[in-house]
Amino acid sequence: MDNKNQKASRNISSIPLKAIYRWLGDRIFLVVAFFLGLSIILLALGMALVLYQEGSLSFKEFGFFGFMRGSTWDPGVTLTFGALPFIFGTVVTSVFALAIAFFPALAIAIFLAEYAPRWIGGVIENLVNLIAAIPSVVVGIWGIFVFAPWMREKVYMPLWSWSSENAPALEPILGNPIGYGMTTATIILALMIIPFITALAKDAMRQVPKEQREAAYGLGATRWEVIRMAVIPYARGGIMAGAILALGRAIGETMAVAMLIGNKNTFPFSIFGPAATMPSVIINEFREAVGNLHLSSLMAIGFILFIISLAVNLLAAYITRKISITGGKIL
Amino acid sequence: MNFITNIKKNKKEPTEKTSTSAIAGGEGVHPHDVRMETKNLSVMYGKTVGVKNVSLPVYNEKVTAFIGPSGCGKTTFLRALNRMHDLTREAVVTGEVLLDGLDIYAPKVNPVTIRRKIGMVFQKPTPFPTMSIYNNVVAGLKLVGIRDRKLLDEVCEKALQQAALWNEVKDRLNTPGGSLSGGQQQRLSIARALAIEPEVLLMDEPTSSLDPLSSAKIEELIHDLKTKYAIAIVTHNMQQAARVSDYTAFFYVGNLVEFDETKKIFTNPSNEQTENYISGKFG
Numbered sequence: 001m002d003n004k005n006q007k008a009s010r011n012i013s014s015i016p017l018k019a020i021y022r023w024l025g026d027r028i029f030l031v032v033a034f035f036l037g038l039s040i041i042l043l044a045l046g047m048a049l050v051l052y053q054e055g056s057l058s059f060k061e062f063g064f065f066g067f068m069r070g071s072t073w074d075p076g077v078t079l080t081f082g083a084l085p086f087i088f089g090t091v092v093t094s095v096f097a098l099a100i101a102f103f104p105a106l107a108i109a110i111f112l113a114e115y116a117p118r119w120i121g122g123v124i125e126n127l128v129n130l131i132a133a134i135p136s137v138v139v140g141i142w143g144i145f146v147f148a149p150w151m152r153e154k155v156y157m158p159l160w161s162w163s164s165e166n167a168p169a170l171e172p173i174l175g176n177p178i179g180y181g182m183t184t185a186t187i188i189l190a191l192m193i194i195p196f197i198t199a200l201a202k203d204a205m206r207q208v209p210k211e212q213r214e215a216a217y218g219l220g221a222t223r224w225e226v227i228r229m230a231v232i233p234y235a236r237g238g239i240m241a242g243a244i245l246a247l248g249r250a251i252g253e254t255m256a257v258a259m260l261i262g263n264k265n266t267f268p269f270s271i272f273g274p275a276a277t278m279p280s281v282i283i284n285e286f287r288e289a290v291g292n293l294h295l296s297s298l299m300a301i302g303f304i305l306f307i308i309s310l311a312v313n314l315l316a317a318y319i320t321r322k323i324s325i326t327g328g329k330i331l
Numbered sequence: 332m333n334f335i336t337n338i339k340k341n342k343k344e345p346t347e348k349t350s351t352s353a354i355a356g357g358e359g360v361h362p363h364d365v366r367m368e369t370k371n372l373s374v375m376y377g378k379t380v381g382v383k384n385v386s387l388p389v390y391n392e393k394v395t396a397f398i399g400p401s402g403c404g405k406t407t408f409l410r411a412l413n414r415m416h417d418l419t420r421e422a423v424v425t426g427e428v429l430l431d432g433l434d435i436y437a438p439k440v441n442p443v444t445i446r447r448k449i450g451m452v453f454q455k456p457t458p459f460p461t462m463s464i465y466n467n468v469v470a471g472l473k474l475v476g477i478r479d480r481k482l483l484d485e486v487c488e489k490a491l492q493q494a495a496l497w498n499e500v501k502d503r504l505n506t507p508g509g510s511l512s513g514g515q516q517q518r519l520s521i522a523r524a525l526a527i528e529p530e531v532l533l534m535d536e537p538t539s540s541l542d543p544l545s546s547a548k549i550e551e552l553i554h555d556l557k558t559k560y561a562i563a564i565v566t567h568n569m570q571q572a573a574r575v576s577d578y579t580a581f582f583y584v585g586n587l588v589e590f591d592e593t594k595k596i597f598t599n600p601s602n603e604q605t606e607n608y609i610s611g612k613f614g
Binding site for chain 1: 415447460461470471475520523524
C-alpha cells in the first residue's frame, strides 16, 4: 500500500511542467487585463477631451467662467449662451430631491434591515428594486398625465389662489401653477432616487457586526437605541456614499426631468414654475442646434455636467474611505 | 412540564417588585447570598438543545466560572442570564432565571431593564468605533437620560479606573474608541459595562482574543471587581477558571455536570467526567 502511494507521488512529480505554456498564459492574461483596465481610464479621459474640444468654440466666445456665469440662453436672435440657469436648475432640483428622499429612504432601509420579518422584507426589497428598474421615460409619462395634473389641482392651484388673495408679493416666487416645473420635477426625482439610497443604506446596515448590536443591547438599549447608537454610526460610510451616489444620479437624470420641468431656459425661475436642467436642455435642443455656436454650447454644458458628475462620484468615494468603519481604516 | 408550571406560579407574584427592589440595588445582600439563580433552565435552538435543565446559583461578591469543551452550552447558558437569546429568533428559553428572587423571564418584565441590571462583556472587544472613549464609557448612562456633565465625568473616571484603563487614556478621552489596542478596547468594554453599575457582571470569554499580558490585567481586574459585584465568567481556559473563580460549573453537551467550589472541582471533583476534563483527558 505504502509502496504504491510512493510510486504515484513519484509519478506526479516526474510529469514535466509545461513551463513555457504556463508562463505565456500568465503573460497574455496580464497584458489583456492591463490594457482593458487602462482603456477605461483612456475612455473617460477621451470623452472629457472630446466634450471639451467640441465645446471650446463656446468657451472661447464667452470665456470658460463667463459661460458658466452667463444667464442668457438665446439661440434665436442674439446667439448668446450662458449655462447658469441650467446649472442652477440642476443643483436645486437634485439637492432638494436628495433632501426629500434621504430620510424616507433611510427609514425604509432601517425597516428592511432591522425590523421587517424575513418574508415581508424580501417582498419590499424586491419592490424597491423594481421601482429602481422602471425606465425613466415611463416615470415621466406617468408624471405628465397623472402626477403633474394632480399636483396642479390639489397643491399648486390652491396655494396660488391663496397667495393671490392674501399675499400677492409671493406670486412671483411661487410662479405659474401650470403643473410642470421645478417642484414637480424635484418630487419625481426624489421618488426615483429613493430605491438607490434604500438599497445601499440597507446593505451597509446589514454589514454591521452582530457584536456591535449585542453590545448596545447589553447596555440596556431598546431596539431603536441600538439602531441609533450601534447600527447607524457603524454604517454611516455606506449610508453617506449611497446618498451621494443618488445625488449623482439625480444630477444626471434626463428623461423624466425633461418631461416634467417645463423647459424654460431663462431666469427668473420660480418654485412651481418651469425651469430647466443641464441634461434637459441638452436633450431638448440637440436636434435643433443648427448653428455651430449653439451646438458647441450644448457640448460645453455636457462637459460641465461630466465634471460635476465626476466630482460627485469622487466625493462619494472619498467619504466612503474617510468615514466608513468597514470600508476603510478603522477610525 | 415542571418548569412551565414554575413559570405560571411565578406569574402570580407581583412583578412590580422587580423594578423597585432592583433599583435599590439589593440592599442587605451578604457575601454568600445568592444573587442569581437558574431553575431548570433550558435553551433550544429550534430542535437543537443548547442547554438542558440547568439549575445553579450565582453568588454575590463571588466569581462563578463556567467551563467545558467547545459547544457544551456554557456561552448559551450565560447569554440566557440577561435575555440575550431574545435577539435570536430560533432560540427558546424555558425554566426560570431569578435575579434577587424574581424571574427575569416573567411576562411583565422588560428585557431592557434586565440588561441594565446585568452587565455583559463579550468575547470580542466591542467599543462603538465612532464614539469617543468618553462617550463609550457613558453610553449606558446617556441611554437612561443622564445628561449632567459633572456626574458623567465622575462616573467615566471611576469606571475607567475600575477597569484599570484610566491612566492610559485620561489624556485622550475624546479620541475614538476604535483607536485603542485590543486589550485596551476590552478594558474599555468592561468600563462601559461597569459605568451603568450593574448588579451582576457576565463575561463571555473576556480574554480569549487578548495577549497574555492583557489577559493578566483583566484577570486582576476581575479579582478587584468581585468585592462589589456578582460575576459569572465563561472561559475555555481551565487555569484561568482556577485562578479567578470561587465557584466552578462544568458543562458538557448542554448538561451541567458538576457545580462546586472551585477548589473542590480542581482538586477533588466528585464526577468522573469532570475529573477527565480537568486532567486533560478530553476537551
